[in-house]
Amino acid sequence: MLDGQWTTDWEACMAPRTRLMKRSVIRELLKFTEMPDVISFAGGLPAPEVFPVREFREACAFVLDEMPQRALQYSSTEGFLPLRRWLADKVGKYGVPAVPENILLTNGSQQALDLLGKVFIGPGDTVLTEAPTYLGALQAWTPYEPRFITVPLDDDGMQVDKTAELLKRETAKFIYVLPNFHNPAGTTLSQERRNQLVTLAAKHNLFIVEDDPYGELRFEGEDIPPIIALHKENTIYLGTFSKTLAPGIRLGWIIAPEIVMDKLVQAKQGADLHTGTFVQMVAYDIASRGILKQHVVTIRQVYRERRDVMLQTMAEHFPPQVTWTRPQGGLFLWVRCPEGVDTEQMLAKAVEQRVAYVPGFAFYPDGRGRNAMRLNFSCMAPSQIREGIERLARVLKNECAAAQAAKTA
Amino acid sequence: MLDGQWTTDWEACMAPRTRLMKRSVIRELLKFTEMPDVISFAGGLPAPEVFPVREFREACAFVLDEMPQRALQYSSTEGFLPLRRWLADKVGKYGVPAVPENILLTNGSQQALDLLGKVFIGPGDTVLTEAPTYLGALQAWTPYEPRFITVPLDDDGMQVDKTAELLKRETAKFIYVLPNFHNPAGTTLSQERRNQLVTLAAKHNLFIVEDDPYGELRFEGEDIPPIIALHKENTIYLGTFSKTLAPGIRLGWIIAPEIVMDKLVQAKQGADLHTGTFVQMVAYDIASRGILKQHVVTIRQVYRERRDVMLQTMAEHFPPQVTWTRPQGGLFLWVRCPEGVDTEQMLAKAVEQRVAYVPGFAFYPDGRGRNAMRLNFSCMAPSQIREGIERLARVLKNECAAAQAAKTA
Numbered sequence: 178m179l180d181g182q183w184t185t186d187w188e189a190c191m192a193p194r195t196r197l198m199k200r201s202v203i204r205e206l207l208k209f210t211e212m213p214d215v216i217s218f219a220g221g222l223p224a225p226e227v228f229p230v231r232e233f234r235e236a237c238a239f240v241l242d243e244m245p246q247r248a249l250q251y252s253s254t255e256g257f258l259p260l261r262r263w264l265a266d267k268v269g270k271y272g273v274p275a276v277p278e279n280i281l282l283t284n285g286s287q288q289a290l291d292l293l294g295k296v297f298i299g300p301g302d303t304v305l306t307e308a309p310t311y312l313g314a315l316q317a318w319t320p321y322e323p324r325f326i327t328v329p330l331d332d333d334g335m336q337v338d339k340t341a342e343l344l345k346r347e348t349a350k351f352i353y354v355l356p357n358f359h360n361p362a363g364t365t366l367s368q369e370r371r372n373q374l375v376t377l378a379a380k381h382n383l384f385i386v387e388d389d390p391y392g393e394l395r396f397e398g399e400d401i402p403p404i405i406a407l408h409k410e411n412t413i414y415l416g417t418f419s420k421t422l423a424p425g426i427r428l429g430w431i432i433a434p435e436i437v438m439d440k441l442v443q444a445k446q447g448a449d450l451h452t453g454t455f456v457q458m459v460a461y462d463i464a465s466r467g468i469l470k471q472h473v474v475t476i477r478q479v480y481r482e483r484r485d486v487m488l489q490t491m492a493e494h495f496p497p498q499v500t501w502t503r504p505q506g507g508l509f510l511w512v513r514c515p516e517g518v519d520t521e522q523m524l525a526k527a528v529e530q531r532v533a534y535v536p537g538f539a540f541y542p543d544g545r546g547r548n549a550m551r552l553n554f555s556c557m558a559p560s561q562i563r564e565g566i567e568r569l570a571r572v573l574k575n576e577c578a579a580a581q582a583a584k585t586a
Numbered sequence: 587m588l589d590g591q592w593t594t595d596w597e598a599c600m601a602p603r604t605r606l607m608k609r610s611v612i613r614e615l616l617k618f619t620e621m622p623d624v625i626s627f628a629g630g631l632p633a634p635e636v637f638p639v640r641e642f643r644e645a646c647a648f649v650l651d652e653m654p655q656r657a658l659q660y661s662s663t664e665g666f667l668p669l670r671r672w673l674a675d676k677v678g679k680y681g682v683p684a685v686p687e688n689i690l691l692t693n694g695s696q697q698a699l700d701l702l703g704k705v706f707i708g709p710g711d712t713v714l715t716e717a718p719t720y721l722g723a724l725q726a727w728t729p730y731e732p733r734f735i736t737v738p739l740d741d742d743g744m745q746v747d748k749t750a751e752l753l754k755r756e757t758a759k760f761i762y763v764l765p766n767f768h769n770p771a772g773t774t775l776s777q778e779r780r781n782q783l784v785t786l787a788a789k790h791n792l793f794i795v796e797d798d799p800y801g802e803l804r805f806e807g808e809d810i811p812p813i814i815a816l817h818k819e820n821t822i823y824l825g826t827f828s829k830t831l832a833p834g835i836r837l838g839w840i841i842a843p844e845i846v847m848d849k850l851v852q853a854k855q856g857a858d859l860h861t862g863t864f865v866q867m868v869a870y871d872i873a874s875r876g877i878l879k880q881h882v883v884t885i886r887q888v889y890r891e892r893r894d895v896m897l898q899t900m901a902e903h904f905p906p907q908v909t910w911t912r913p914q915g916g917l918f919l920w921v922r923c924p925e926g927v928d929t930e931q932m933l934a935k936a937v938e939q940r941v942a943y944v945p946g947f948a949f950y951p952d953g954r955g956r957n958a959m960r961l962n963f964s965c966m967a968p969s970q971i972r973e974g975i976e977r978l979a980r981v982l983k984n985e986c987a988a989a990q991a992a993k994t995a
Binding site: 185186187188190191192193194195198199200201204220221222223225226228230233234237238241242245246247248249250251252254283284285287291295297298299313316317318319320321350382384411419423424425426427434436440442443444446447448449450451452453454455456 | 594607643647658697834843846853862
């Protein structure tokens with residue numbers, strides 16, 4: 178009725194934090210990666226062909242037969258109590274003495290990151306992350322206006338000696354670390370470094386946010402106990418069903434001391450009241466019957482084979498100046514190209530060759546990583562991985578040669 | 587390992603906004619209302635006995651038979667496109683010319699409120715609300731540090747003439763209004779006032795946030811077109827499946843201009859990546875087969891009967907100094923007691939009589955409303971409503987007499 182007379186200046190109405198928000202690079206890549214003939218190593222998707230569909234169907238029917246009024250109704254902010262009990266029991270086996278009162282169910286781990294940002298990050302607070310780090314954490318926290326400081330990774334994960342150096346001249350509020358099969362780097366923090374890290378955190382009165390979406394997806398080697406098992410009173414741990422069961426149900430969890438839980442629950446109430454009742458009950462049914470445990474064995478086998486195919490094809494075809502990590506589990510590996518190769522600019526050429534990846538700069542708060550890239554090996558069939566890596570190798574050879582020529586010119 | 591040596595001072599680590607967070611009053615009431623012999627009018631729950639369980643079960647089976655890999659996988663932040671198309675078509679019938687690009691699926695309407703707070707409310711920004719207003723909005727927005735200014739309601743909803751008066755001496759960023767079957771007041775904004783409100787908003791360059799969870803639950807009278815139909819370019823509209831289908835799936839939506847959508851999508855990405863794929867596909871199946879439309883007819887009949895029983899029992903038993911609203915739809919009505927009755931203090935006495943409600947102060951940003959209360963009529967059987975209102979009437983008679991005695995003393 179009044180349209181045409183006057184229109185809100187929406188941008189002028191937005192809060193200062195909103196100017197800091199950006200679309201995810203990965204999201205912007207979707208327009209390439211959704212082209213049907215592009216082999217995409219850009220996503221972070223679980224393999225959909227191994228989703229436990231029959232078990233899901235049975236669990237939905239069971240929950241709707243047995244507890245329909247409860248499953249479809251509002252429920253508590255903390256989450257479905259039997260599922261919290263099951264999680265407490267499960268993490269107890271890894272040496273984490275949690276009780277249900279320490280556990281909050283979230284809409285995937287991404288919501289856990291957002292709630293932590295809301296509760297802890299005030300404008301100008303310093304957050305210490307690995308570099309590279311999970312871009313979803315950068316995206317969740319940026320609107321709360323922190324300053325990021327970073328420590329590089331090597332093949333054993335975060336370089337704790339460099340963290341110690343950094344903390345001689347900087348203060349921080351907390352350390353964010355992905356200890357197992359790092360996204361994007363594929364590295365695992367060694368036992369020795371975990372010990373060093375908790376000692377360092379204690380020395381500087383820092384708490385640790387341990388993000389562990391992939392810990393159960395180990396293909397080889399021995400499990401290393403989580404950081405929270407070393408440092409329970411000072412660590413907040415994030416877990417998820419997205420990689421072990423299915424991401425489409427959006428189900429993750431936080432383990433935190435009760436005093437933190439109290440505020441996380443208040444933040445969660447304001448954010449969305451509670452996580453879906455029905456999906457929590459379905460996940461509980463699948464988990465408590467032991468189906469999830471069996472299913473994780475299947476996923477490990479499938480992903481291990483895919484990782485092996487990717488590593489072998491890279492070894493055969495990538496130019497010698499290019500290096501990469503060799504993950505012992507998870508979904509990703511990290512490729513480093515020689516200086517002078519710009520993986521963001523190279524992406525257009527890769528897409529011309531019908532292959533895609535995520536450029537490395539996306540995983541740095543400060544735009545470094547321009548000669549690196551993340552490759553996902555979980556969601557393509559082995560034959561496609563082989564073909565895609567061969568395509569990428571051709572692009573890389575040209576780019577490395579051009580970078581070399583520019584350097585010597 | 588290090589426990590006992592040092593423990594994080596968690597409270598000192600929290601952001602300034604976290605000190606503003608509080609547990610919901612309604613949540614704190616749960617400990618009373620979960621006692622099995624207490625008749626609770628305190629919740630805002632849909633009647634679980636009319637949930638369309640069989641249809642839900644069929645929809646889950648259909649989605650998992652036909653599109654399992656898609657249903658369990660990550661999906662777009664905006665939401666499941668067929669559901670956004672269905673919603674665009676549906677609101678089009680109410681005069682809202684929306685396209686799917688204007689629609690974002692959220693984890694219930696509560697998340698829509700949080701995302702709007704994140705995108706629009708900077709510290710110190712002024713938000714104009716009704717008084718009383720939805721306490722979930724206060725809870726979602728308080729951490730973003732706004733200042734609230736309020737306008738009272740009468741039987742025709744927000745008093746727009748008083749809004750005009752207020753805006754002569756105050757500026758605000760936006761107006762938040764629940765036009766249909768208000769929570770907590772049960773009132774509906776008249777057509778004339780809707781027209782006046784959009785004119786007033788235009789005059790002061792304010793946008794409107796129209797929260798409409800109950801609009802489809804009209805028991806009598808004529809539907810009034812939503813505010814967004816009058817003022818599309820300047821209104822953000824919130825809808826939900828929680829009251830028409832089931833709250834346990836956490837599914838709501840925002841309709842907003844595309845420039846706002848762009849930022850809401852970025853905020854949603856940081857907050858939880860996307861709303862559950864599976865529940866969106868299940869809801870779409872139920873909605874697109876026309877089952878939802880039939881189901882809303884059932885709900886209206888059930889709730890209408892319950893409202894009638896509540897109103898009639900109140901007329902028979904409440905003391906004459908007590909007044910209440912007569913909602914034409916929705917889930918709630920609002921009771922005003924004489925000055926001197928404190929509904930927060932009275933609650934303990936009511937619970938002694940095995941009946942509960944929400945004290946009015948919870949719905950005011952400034953703690954007023956101390957002599958009012960909200961009653962829910964949707965989730966109790968008629969016989970329980972009758973018994974509960976009789977119990978509450980006995981408590982009220984005592985309180986009114988005591989207040990009168992104190993006044994004359």
